[in-house]
Amino acid sequence: MTSIFLPPPTQQIDNNITQNAGVKLSVLRLDLMHPWVNGNKWYKLKYNLLEAQEKHFTTLLTFGGAYSNHIFATAAASKLFGFKTIGVIRGEQTSPLNSTLSFAVQQGMQLVYLDRTTYRQRHTQKLQADLRERFGDVFIIPEGGCNLNGVLGCTEILQQAEDFDVVCVACGTGTTFAGILLSLTQKQRAIAFPVLKHGEFLKQEIATLLQNYLDADLPVPNQPACAWELICDYHFGGYAKVNNELLNFSQQFQQAHGVSLDYVYTAKMFYGVIDLLKQGFFSKGDRILLIHTGGLQGNIGIENPQRIKIGPIPSFKD
Numbered sequence: 001m002t003s004i005f006l007p008p009p010t011q012q013i014d015n016n017i018t019q020n021a022g023v024k025l026s027v028l029r030l031d032l033m034h035p036w037v038n039g040n041k042w043y044k045l046k047y048n049l050l051e052a053q054e055k056h057f058t059t060l061l062t063f064g065g066a067y068s069n070h071i072f073a074t075a076a077a078s079k080l081f082g083f084k085t086i087g088v089i090r091g092e093q094t095s096p097l098n099s100t101l102s103f104a105v106q107q108g109m110q111l112v113y114l115d116r117t118t119y120r121q122r123h124t125q126k127l128q129a130d131l132r133e134r135f136g137d138v139f140i141i142p143e144g145g146c147n148l149n150g151v152l153g154c155t156e157i158l159q160q161a162e163d164f165d166v167v168c169v170a171c172g173t174g175t176t177f178a179g180i181l182l183s184l185t186q187k188q189r190a191i192a193f194p195v196l197k198h199g200e201f202l203k204q205e206i207a208t209l210l211q212n213y214l215d216a217d218l219p220v221p222n223q224p225a226c227a228w229e230l231i232c233d234y235h236f237g238g239y240a241k242v243n244n245e246l247l248n249f250s251q252q253f254q255q256a257h258g259v260s261l262d263y264v265y266t267a268k269m270f271y272g273v274i275d276l277l278k279q280g281f282f283s284k285g286d287r288i289l290l291i292h293t294g295g296l297q298g299n300i301g302i303e304n305p306q307r308i309k310i311g312p313i314p315s316f317k318d
């Protein structure tokens with residue numbers, strides 16, 4: 001199942017900010033593993049797909065918003081690995097379909113829509129039973145691939161990474177971060193950057209997720225002993241909210257280093273790390289690894305002026 005993926009390359013980022021801070025900054029490019037099935041979404045899907053295969057399911061069903069990276073990756077992975085898929089989409093159908101959903105349909109995903117109130121019930125047995133009644137014997141993967149299989153997959157993200165002291169990850173639910181924590185040693189530390197407002201609550205969620213994972217006796221590359229923290233100051237107003245400063249930063253970073261960032265997740269984390277480097281937050285000599293978790297397909301939803309009014313993006317000047 002993994003042979004179609006390129007091992008994620010590590011790219012060094014060298015500029016006057018990293019030099020002044022005296023650090024070695026690298027990016028683990030999970031965005032380059034496969035054109036469609038990449039980023040942390042692949043790692044979160046992997047063991048879900050393997051379980052579905054083992055249990056002889058032929059159809060997967062999962063959930064997501066209209067611009068969801070998870071819907072996009074699940075549609076493509078299902079086609080590659082021979083599953084039928086149903087995507088349960090939050091909200092009303094729009095016509096024409098946006099690029100995320102039309103891609104999903106091209107990959108063979110069947111789309112169904114749930115109003116927002118019903119969609120909120122997606123974790124309940126009742127709604128899942130209704131969906132099974134409607135669609136037959138489907139293997140249900142939660143939104144975002146956020147379950148213990150997802151954590152397990154994410155313990156493999158750092159397998160091929162070069163040596164480093166600090167790892168930084170953008171954080172939505174914390175599933176990816178939990179997997180990463182389970183693969184670090186005591187000498188390393190990890191920083192999560194929540195992309196939503198009031199992200200402090202994730203501290204408890206991540207601790208619970210780790211506990212549930214350990215209770216389930218799943219494979220643990222390292223005992224979770226490393227120090228970790230959340231830095232909650234770089235949400236830019238909330239989930240999928242952006243401003244010109246963030247858009248400019250992404251554009252500038254892309255031009256300087258050839259790394260495209262998605263606005264919902266990685267741009268906020270990268271912005272935060274660069275800002276912290278300027279403030280002297282890291283120690284001289286630190287080897288810092290940023291995880292590029294992918295998600296570039298979602299930029300189309302932010303760039304779509306119908307969805308978010310951002311005005312023209314000013315051109316970048318030094």
Ligand SMILES: *Cc1c(COP(=O)(O)O)cnc(C)c1O
Binds near residue numbers: 172294
């Ligand atoms: C989904 C996603 C995340 C967040 O992952 P969690 O496991 O929910 O914390 C981070 N980056 C990108 C690009 C994503 O698509």
